[in-house]
Every structure is written in C-alpha cells, then in structure tokens.
Amino acid sequence: MATVLDSNSFTRFSSSYRFILSPSLFHNFFHCPLKPPQRPLTSLLHSTTTTLFTPLFKDSKSHHAHHSSASPIYVLPPSPQTYVSDSNPSSLSEASRDGDFSAALDSFVYGLFNLLRLSARHSDIELARAVHASVVKLEEDTYLGNALIVAYLKLGLFSDAYNVFLDLSSPDVVSYTALISGFSKSNREDTALELFLHMRNSGIEPNEYSFVAILTACIRIMHLDLGLQIHNLAIKMGFLDSAFVANALMGLYSNCGYYDVVFKLFGEMRERDIASWNTVIAAAVKESMHDAALQLFRDMQATDAFKIDYFTLSTLLTACVESVAVMEGKQVHAHAIKAGFESNLSVGNTLVGFYTKCGTVDDVVSLFERMTVRDVITWTEMVTAYMEFGLVDSALRIFGEMPEKNPVSYNALLSGFCQNGEGLKALQLFLKLVEHRVELTDFSLTSIISACSLLADYRVSKQIHGFVLKFGFGPNVCIEAALLDMYTRCGRMEDAKKMFCRWQLKEGRSVAWTSMLCGYARNGQPDEGILLIQHSQLEGTMIMDEIAFSSMLGLCGVIGCHELGKQIHCHVIKLGFEFDVGVGNAVISMYFKCWNVDDAIKMFHNMPKTDIVSWNALITGHILHRLGDRALEIWSNMQKEGIRPDEITFVLVISAYRLSNLNLVDDCRDLFHSMRTVYGIEPTSEHYAAFISVLGYWGLLEEAEEIINKMPFEPTASVWRTLLDSCRLHKNTIIGKRVAKQIISLEPKDPSTYVLIANLYSASGRWHCSEEIRENMREDGFRKHPAQSWIISQKNMHSFYARDRSHPQAKDIYRGLEILIMECMKVGYVPDTSFVLHEVEEFQKKEFLFHHSAKLAATYGLLTSKHGKPVRIVKNILLCGDCHTFLKFVSIVTKRDIFLRDSSGFHYFSGGLCSCKDYW
Structure with a gap:
C-alpha cells in the first residue's frame, strides 16, 4: 500500500536504507553537524556514494523545473509519482535493481518538504536545521532550496535563509521573491529593494508575487518614486490585470495619500476581490x-460574488464615527449581526468606539457585556467611553477591573482626566506612573502637559517642562505644541513668545502659530494677536490651513476686527476652504461678533454642508445680538428639519428664552425637562446655569434657589454665580448673601466672586460691606482681571484701561471726554457713584467714574471716525451701569450710534435708548 511520508514514517523510511549505505555513511548522512551548506553535495559524499546516487540526481533539476516559474512564494512540494512501502526492505532492494530507486528517492525528498512544513508550523528551529543538514548531502535542488528559504523566513531566521539563497548556483524567481517578501515584512526593506534590483539585473523576470513583495517594501517605507517605477513595469509586463498586484498598488497610493489614483485603479480593475473593495473603502475613509x-459598501453588497469580512465592517464603522452617521452605523451593526461578525473581537472593539461617539453609555455597556471575548483594547475602549460620557468614577472602576494593562490603557485614563477637567488627578496618576516605571510615550507627556494647562500653575508647569527635557524625547511636534499651549494657559506669554520665535519644527508651525493667536486672545492681549497676523501677512509667512483660518477668524471675532476678518474670508474663498465646515462655522461666528448679522446669515445659507456646530453658531449669533425670538425660530426650524441637537444647543436655546420679548418661562421649563425624557441628554451645570438665568431675569429668585438646592449633583460655583448676578440686578441682598456664602465655600480664591459680592453690596448702598470685601481681596493678594475696552481705527487696535494715559493721544482724549461729559450732563446725565467700589469723597468717585475704559474708548472713536458713522467698541467684561447710562446720553448729544459688545452681548445705543432695554 502506498505511503506518504510524515515525520514518523520518515524515521522508518531512513532505517530502511541502512542496508544500502554503510553504517558510517548513514551516520554522516543523517547526523552530520549543523552548518550552512558551503558547496554542492557531490563533493561532500564519498566516491562510492556519489557513484551510487549520480544516476538518480542527473534529472533532479529538470524534475522540478516546471514548478519554479509558476509557483507562488510559498513553495509546495510535488507529490511523488510512486510511493514506497516502508515495511519490506527487500522490496527496496528489488526496486533498486529494477531501476525504480528514483521513485523511492522522490518519496524521501517529499518527506523533507513535509518536515520543513512541520518545522515552520510548530516553530521548531532544530527540526529545520536537521532537515537542512540532510539536504546538504543531496545534489543541489533549487526547489528544495526554496523550501528551506521559506521555512527559515517563517521561523524568523533571516540570515540562514539568506545563506541558503547565496549557496544556490541558479536561484530562480521563487528564490528571490521569497526573500524579498520576507525582508519586506521584517524591517529590512532596503535589502528587499536591493534583491529586487539584483533579480532584474540577473535577467530573471518577476511574477505577480514578486510585484506584491516589492510593493510591500515600498508601502512600508513610503517609497513612492520606486512604487511608480514598479507600477510602470507592471503595466509593461501585463501584470496590472492581476488583482493581487492592483491591490498592492492601491495600498501604496493610499498610504502615500494619493487617493484619486486609488479610485482610478479600482475603477479600471477587470477582476476584484474582497481585498480590492476593502482597500478602496479604506482609502475613501x-x-x-x-x-x-458607504456607497462603495452598497455597491459591494450588490455584487453577489463578494461578502463582507471583519475588516470591511471595522472600516465602515470608523467612517460612521468620523462623520457621526448614527443611522448608517446602526445599519452596519445590523450587517455585522446578520453575517455573524458581531462576536468578532475587532468588530466588537470598533462598535464600542462607534457607540461611544454616536450612542449612549447604555449602548456601550450593553455591547461590552455581550462580548464573549475581550482583549486589552476592549477594556481600554471602555475606559475611553466612560471618560467621553463624563463618568470618571466608572472609568476608574473599569480600569481597576482590567485583567491586563498596557501604556495605552494608562494614557486613556490620563487623557480622560484632562478631558474632564481633572488636572490634579491626571498629575497624581502621572506621578504614580513615573514611580512604578510604567513605559511613558509622547502621548503620556502630551497629556500631562495638558493637565498642567488645566491647573494653570506656573511652578508645576516649570517642573513638568524640566522633566520632559530630562526625559529626552527630542524634537516632537505634539509635545512642543502642548508645551507652548501650556505656557499660554499659565499666562507665561513671554516664555511662549520665545519658544515660538525659535520654533524649528516645520511640520508643526501651523499649530504653534495657532497656539500663539489663541494665547494672546486668552490672556487679554488681542492687539498682539492682530500684530502677529499683520506681521505674517507682510512677510508672506501667514499660515493658511483650516486650523489657522479658524483661529484667525476667531481672533478677529474676539476683537471685533471686521475689515481684517473680511480679508481673511477672501483668502478662505480664494484657496477653496469655504467648503470646509469648520472654517465656514468660524466665518459665521466672526461676522456675528463683528456686528455683521446679514453676512453671517448669508454665510450659513451658502454653506454646501452644515453640522450641529453651524446651527449652534447661528443661534449663538442671534443671542449675542439679543434677538431671542429669532433664536427660538431657528430652534423650531432645526426640529422641523430633523437636526439632532447636542448639549450646547440646549444651553443656547434656554438662554434664548431670557431674551424673548414674551414671558415664556413655562415653555422654558418644559424644554428643560424634555432634555432627558425626549432627547436623552442629562442636564449639566451649564444647562442649570442657563435655566437659573431665565428664572432670575423674570424675578423668580426663590424658585431658582430651590431648583439649585434640589440639583441631582453638587452645584458648581457658576450656577450659584448666575443666581448672585440676578440678585444684584433685582437688588435682593437677602438671597444674595446666602448665595455668596455658597460661592466662597466653593471657590474661595476666585477674585471674580469677591467682585460680584462687592457689586451686590454697592448696588444696595451697603458701602461698608463692599469695602470689607475689597479689603479681604487686598489682604489675600487677589486681583480681578482688569477691565479693558478697545476700538479698531484705521486698521489698528487702540485699547484702554481705566484712567489709562498711555495712549499717544491721551491729552486730546481726556480733554474731549471732559467736554462730552459736560454736554451729557446738560441733557440730564447724572453720574451714578453707586458703581464706584471705593469709600472716598464724592468728587473722587466721579473722577473714577469719568475715566472708565469704555468712556475713553468711546471718546477716541468719536474723535477719529467720520461724522455720521457709528462707533464700535468691545469691552472684555460686563459694562457697568454708569457707563451704560452715559453712552445713552452720548448717542443723544452727538447724534451718533454707538455699538458696544461686552461679555453679555451687544448694546446698540441710539437716540438715548439701548437695545438691551436697560437689562443685561
């Protein structure tokens, strides 16, 4: 009965040949020391053995020659034509006498192939070396040499594989291709490229597997130039019709960012497989x-020959996450269930990420609990999910339950703390990581730098910067950008400026430039930000990408620099960025903040695509202009068009009720309660603060206080501060005093808290209490953020502080202000000294009042602008009552309109009236 040799039968087979070979020859043949082959086998064998086997080896090359040209990289041994029985030694002798010994040797060689396959499958290096030792006793066989090369490559023995290749007198395309493929996948891409060139110079033509192997090397090292040459060669040799080669080319162009070429190649393919569809779908994502x-996926589904796999589903879910395509993602999930892939680990992990972004925490938890197989990625995704939903305690719990943790897990926890404003917890975790010598990555350092930004602690920021320098990460865009942002958030603008000026990383220039712009705006230095933009324009170094445009437009909006904002908008259109949703949203916001409501609305309607941020920007703009009823109409349109609101939307819409011309408190209550029941959004501190503001506006202070006391979580200082401001407006010191105690207990070191309380006492005439508050501030070393007003004149920004005499034209400004005050007093203006927080003589109080920053800015604007043109002023904090009254009288005596934007919104002063109706 015929027998195919395996590892056991090989042992029996070798023993059957002992009667042919002498004991010494047998020992040398099967048990020689392991060493790389140095020369052909015939020179190693004794002459008698050589004579015996020579007839059998004459045709060994020709016997296997038909395999070498068409075989793939993974060499398969030929099946022997005749199988030799291992149970009857005499039959072997008889076979040799009859001239059938070559068939027996074929079976022997086939056994070697099987053993090489077993060695690779079971990672048995010793077995592979033993087979190699046996092979060197035979006459050279390229096919058997190729099998050795493949086995060694699979075992990770690249030097051994290369040595076998070097000892082949006539390596063929399979020999080269096997090595090129192995080296391409093992960080030896340069060697793979050299081998391919050597193969071409040797006159050996590549096959389709050769093309795939060399393209793999090009993909790994992003060698597009060589890839283009390989592409041309594939066309010339007619291999572009191969789906394998076309897929590899698409992978190269996709990795190098040439997605249009990917789509072109895909469209020209005659035959496609699932890898082709997966590659083009991934490129689209x-x-x-x-x-x-998603359309490609639908086309793929329409082709009966193709079925989805786990990679298809994971890629599509990634697309749904990035585009927040909720319904499409759920449809992909349904496909996964139908095709039986929901239990696939990769698909399950991607689904967790999808529902984290596009679902609820219940969706994520339910999916996690159904997963029968989990890995460290699954658990880390859950930590990220809980952090995304603001459930820090749940994230800590799941982190503690993780059976295995890696640096990515710790980074997820670290960044989650930063994301939820828990800078101190992030710092404490980082110290533990350093103490326990957990591997730190650039992401770890970026996160801890962000934590320092949250803490805004100068001393801690210096220590962390020192640690980063000592750690020696070298030039790193993410870390350097995080450090620059940390400087700006800690108020270290001089340090930030020095770092920006010596910035060496070209690829991070845009991020650094943007950080400086935001830093200037954040630290009350918008004029420096405008100078940076103008300086960059003159030098031709202005950054022009989506992020930079959005930042510049944002700064123009903060300052109210309408002309510069329009110029930047022109650049946006010229460079084709008007189709970017983020940039479009920035344009909308800029025009609203620069008094240009019409262009803001026009921009919204002209955008080819909008998102929830666009709608929020539209509502925000109308709220800034105190157009509450119009903002509520936009909210109604959103509902009609099926636009899903987010948390910010509800904060804005609730705020719009306060600005409505009608008392819509009942409607506001209904909306506030429907957030949870209808939209599944839990009210946050921001929602409560907005709702309290509405109740406070209509004088429902007792109800507002009761709602705060019944909040399902601890009220933040911002919620109490909203009620305190309402108490000031309604001069209710009884509730105000209770609220003040709550704020001080929550934020004992916040200067704005003391200012609010002092204002409350001053407004009710309790000067001794106000002065006590101010004295406490001085004793504790607190300083409130100074009030600043500015005006744009002749494309330059002119800023003023109270009693500021630093302006070059200060003398003219103060003289003009004196005249203006006297003219206003003639028509009824009476200075309101109750807003002066100093216990001084009455004439001194008036002196303080008369030189507030808003009055100085208004005077400068009137002196430098054309007659009949409105004066536009921006103030960084809330406008005081006396300045508000003064500007109404100024609009009478000058017959000029004055537009002012403060932290509450816009004031339009015209003919002695204000658009805020004296309530802001």
Missing part, C-alpha cells in the same frame, strides 16, 4: 469621503 465609503 482616509480621505474623509464618508458618504463615498
């Missing part, structure tokens, strides 16, 4: 063409 990716 990388290019943020999420709708196209």
Whole structure:
C-alpha cells in the first residue's frame, strides 16, 4: 500500500536504507553537524556514494523545473509519482535493481518538504536545521532550496535563509521573491529593494508575487518614486490585470495619500476581490469621503460574488464615527449581526468606539457585556467611553477591573482626566506612573502637559517642562505644541513668545502659530494677536490651513476686527476652504461678533454642508445680538428639519428664552425637562446655569434657589454665580448673601466672586460691606482681571484701561471726554457713584467714574471716525451701569450710534435708548 511520508514514517523510511549505505555513511548522512551548506553535495559524499546516487540526481533539476516559474512564494512540494512501502526492505532492494530507486528517492525528498512544513508550523528551529543538514548531502535542488528559504523566513531566521539563497548556483524567481517578501515584512526593506534590483539585473523576470513583495517594501517605507517605477513595469509586463498586484498598488497610493489614483485603479480593475473593495473603502475613509465609503459598501453588497469580512465592517464603522452617521452605523451593526461578525473581537472593539461617539453609555455597556471575548483594547475602549460620557468614577472602576494593562490603557485614563477637567488627578496618576516605571510615550507627556494647562500653575508647569527635557524625547511636534499651549494657559506669554520665535519644527508651525493667536486672545492681549497676523501677512509667512483660518477668524471675532476678518474670508474663498465646515462655522461666528448679522446669515445659507456646530453658531449669533425670538425660530426650524441637537444647543436655546420679548418661562421649563425624557441628554451645570438665568431675569429668585438646592449633583460655583448676578440686578441682598456664602465655600480664591459680592453690596448702598470685601481681596493678594475696552481705527487696535494715559493721544482724549461729559450732563446725565467700589469723597468717585475704559474708548472713536458713522467698541467684561447710562446720553448729544459688545452681548445705543432695554 502506498505511503506518504510524515515525520514518523520518515524515521522508518531512513532505517530502511541502512542496508544500502554503510553504517558510517548513514551516520554522516543523517547526523552530520549543523552548518550552512558551503558547496554542492557531490563533493561532500564519498566516491562510492556519489557513484551510487549520480544516476538518480542527473534529472533532479529538470524534475522540478516546471514548478519554479509558476509557483507562488510559498513553495509546495510535488507529490511523488510512486510511493514506497516502508515495511519490506527487500522490496527496496528489488526496486533498486529494477531501476525504480528514483521513485523511492522522490518519496524521501517529499518527506523533507513535509518536515520543513512541520518545522515552520510548530516553530521548531532544530527540526529545520536537521532537515537542512540532510539536504546538504543531496545534489543541489533549487526547489528544495526554496523550501528551506521559506521555512527559515517563517521561523524568523533571516540570515540562514539568506545563506541558503547565496549557496544556490541558479536561484530562480521563487528564490528571490521569497526573500524579498520576507525582508519586506521584517524591517529590512532596503535589502528587499536591493534583491529586487539584483533579480532584474540577473535577467530573471518577476511574477505577480514578486510585484506584491516589492510593493510591500515600498508601502512600508513610503517609497513612492520606486512604487511608480514598479507600477510602470507592471503595466509593461501585463501584470496590472492581476488583482493581487492592483491591490498592492492601491495600498501604496493610499498610504502615500494619493487617493484619486486609488479610485482610478479600482475603477479600471477587470477582476476584484474582497481585498480590492476593502482597500478602496479604506482609502475613501482616509480621505474623509464618508458618504463615498458607504456607497462603495452598497455597491459591494450588490455584487453577489463578494461578502463582507471583519475588516470591511471595522472600516465602515470608523467612517460612521468620523462623520457621526448614527443611522448608517446602526445599519452596519445590523450587517455585522446578520453575517455573524458581531462576536468578532475587532468588530466588537470598533462598535464600542462607534457607540461611544454616536450612542449612549447604555449602548456601550450593553455591547461590552455581550462580548464573549475581550482583549486589552476592549477594556481600554471602555475606559475611553466612560471618560467621553463624563463618568470618571466608572472609568476608574473599569480600569481597576482590567485583567491586563498596557501604556495605552494608562494614557486613556490620563487623557480622560484632562478631558474632564481633572488636572490634579491626571498629575497624581502621572506621578504614580513615573514611580512604578510604567513605559511613558509622547502621548503620556502630551497629556500631562495638558493637565498642567488645566491647573494653570506656573511652578508645576516649570517642573513638568524640566522633566520632559530630562526625559529626552527630542524634537516632537505634539509635545512642543502642548508645551507652548501650556505656557499660554499659565499666562507665561513671554516664555511662549520665545519658544515660538525659535520654533524649528516645520511640520508643526501651523499649530504653534495657532497656539500663539489663541494665547494672546486668552490672556487679554488681542492687539498682539492682530500684530502677529499683520506681521505674517507682510512677510508672506501667514499660515493658511483650516486650523489657522479658524483661529484667525476667531481672533478677529474676539476683537471685533471686521475689515481684517473680511480679508481673511477672501483668502478662505480664494484657496477653496469655504467648503470646509469648520472654517465656514468660524466665518459665521466672526461676522456675528463683528456686528455683521446679514453676512453671517448669508454665510450659513451658502454653506454646501452644515453640522450641529453651524446651527449652534447661528443661534449663538442671534443671542449675542439679543434677538431671542429669532433664536427660538431657528430652534423650531432645526426640529422641523430633523437636526439632532447636542448639549450646547440646549444651553443656547434656554438662554434664548431670557431674551424673548414674551414671558415664556413655562415653555422654558418644559424644554428643560424634555432634555432627558425626549432627547436623552442629562442636564449639566451649564444647562442649570442657563435655566437659573431665565428664572432670575423674570424675578423668580426663590424658585431658582430651590431648583439649585434640589440639583441631582453638587452645584458648581457658576450656577450659584448666575443666581448672585440676578440678585444684584433685582437688588435682593437677602438671597444674595446666602448665595455668596455658597460661592466662597466653593471657590474661595476666585477674585471674580469677591467682585460680584462687592457689586451686590454697592448696588444696595451697603458701602461698608463692599469695602470689607475689597479689603479681604487686598489682604489675600487677589486681583480681578482688569477691565479693558478697545476700538479698531484705521486698521489698528487702540485699547484702554481705566484712567489709562498711555495712549499717544491721551491729552486730546481726556480733554474731549471732559467736554462730552459736560454736554451729557446738560441733557440730564447724572453720574451714578453707586458703581464706584471705593469709600472716598464724592468728587473722587466721579473722577473714577469719568475715566472708565469704555468712556475713553468711546471718546477716541468719536474723535477719529467720520461724522455720521457709528462707533464700535468691545469691552472684555460686563459694562457697568454708569457707563451704560452715559453712552445713552452720548448717542443723544452727538447724534451718533454707538455699538458696544461686552461679555453679555451687544448694546446698540441710539437716540438715548439701548437695545438691551436697560437689562443685561
């Protein structure tokens, strides 16, 4: 009965040949020391053995020659034509006498192939070396040499594989291709490229597997130039019709960012497999063409020959996450269930990420509990999910239950703390990581730098910077950008400026430039930000990408620099960025903040695509202009068009009720309660603060206080501060005093708290209490953020502080202000000294009042602008009552309109009236 040799039968087979070979020859043949082959086998064997086997080896090359040209990289041994029985030694002798010994040797060689396969499958290096030792006793066989190369490559023995290759007198395309493929996948891409060139110079033509192998090397080292040459060679040799080669080319162009070429190649393919579809879908996702990716999936489904796999589903879910395509993502989930892939670990992990972004925490938890197989990625995704939903305690719990943790897990916890404003917890965790010598990555350092930004602690920021320098990460865009942002958030603008000026990383220039702009705006230095933009324009170094445009437009909005904002908008249109949703949203916000409501609305309607941020910007703009009823109409349109609101939307809409011309408190109550029941959004501190503001506006202070006391979580200082401000407006010191105690207990070191309380006492005439508050501030070393007003004149920003005489034209400004005050007093203006927080003589109080920053800015604007043109002023904090009254009288005596934007919104002063109706 015929027998195919395996590892056991090989042992029996070798023993059957002992009658042919002498004992010494047998020992040398099967038990020689392991060493790389140095020369052909015939020179190693004794002459008698050589004579015996020579007839059998004459045709060994030709016997296997038909395999070498068409075989793939993974060499398969030929099946022997005749199988030799291992149970009857005499039959072997008889076979040899009859000239059938070559068939027996074929079976022997086939056994060697099987053993090489077993060695690779079971990672048995010793077995592979033993087979190699046996092979060197035979006459050279390229096919058997190729099998050795493949086995050694699979075992990770690249030097051994290469040595076998070097000892082949006539390596073929399979020999080269096996090595090129192995080296391409093991960080030896340069060697793979050299081998491919050597193969071409040797006159050996590549096959389709050779093309795939060399393209793999090009993909790994992003060698596009060589990839283009390989592409041309594939066309010339007619291999572009191979799906394998076309897929590899698409992978190269996709990795190098040439997605249009990927789509072109895909469209020209005669035959496609599932890898072709997966590659083009992945390319569409990388290019943020999420709708196209989903359409490709539908086209793929329409082709009966193809079925989805786990990679298809994972890629599509990524597209749904990035585009927040909730319904499409759920449809992909349904496909996963139908195709039996929901239990796949990769798909399950991607689904957790999808529902984290596009679902609820219950969706994520339910999915996690159904997963029968979990890995460290699954658990880390759950930590990230809880952090995304603001459930820090739950994230800590799941982190503690993790059976295995890696640096990514710790980074998820670290960044989650930062994301939820828990800078101190992030710092404490980081110290533990350092203490226990957990591996730190650049992401770890970026996160802890962000934590320092949250803490805004100068001393801690210096220590962390020192640690980063000592750690020696070298030039790193993410870390350097995080450090620069940390400087700006800690108020270290001089240090930030020095770092920016010596910035060496070209690829991070845009991020650094943007950080400086935001830093200037954040630290009350918007004029420096405008100078940076103008300086960059003159030098031709202005950054022009989506992030930079959004930042510049944002700064123009903060300052109210309308002309510069329009110029930047022109650049946006010229460079084609008007189709970017983020930039479009920044344009909308800029125009609203620069008094240009019409262009803001026009921009919204002209945008080819909008998102929830666009709608929020539209509502915000109308709220800034105190157009509450119009903001509520936009909210109604959103509901009609099926636009899903987010948390910010509800904060804005609730705020719009306060600005409505009608008392819509009942409607506001209904909306506040429907957030949870209808939209599944839990009210946060911001929602409560907005709702308290509405109740306070209509004088429902007792109800507002009761709602705060019944909040399901601890009220923040911002919620209490909203009620305190309402108490000031209604001069209710009884509730105000209770509220003040709550705020001080929560934020004992916040200067704005003391200012609010002092204002409350001053407004009710309790000067001794107000002065006590101010004295406490001085004793504790607190300083409130100074009031600043500015005006844009002749494309330059002119800023003023109270009693500021630093302006070059200060003398003219103060003289003009004196005249203006006297003219206003003639028509009824009476200075309101109750807003002066100093216990001084009455004439001194008036002196303080007369030189507030808003009055100085208004005077400068009137002196430098054309007659009949409105004066536009921006103030960084709330406008005081006396300045508000003064500007109403100024609009009478000058017959000029005055537009002022403060922290509460816009004031339009015209003919002695204000658009805020004296309530802000």
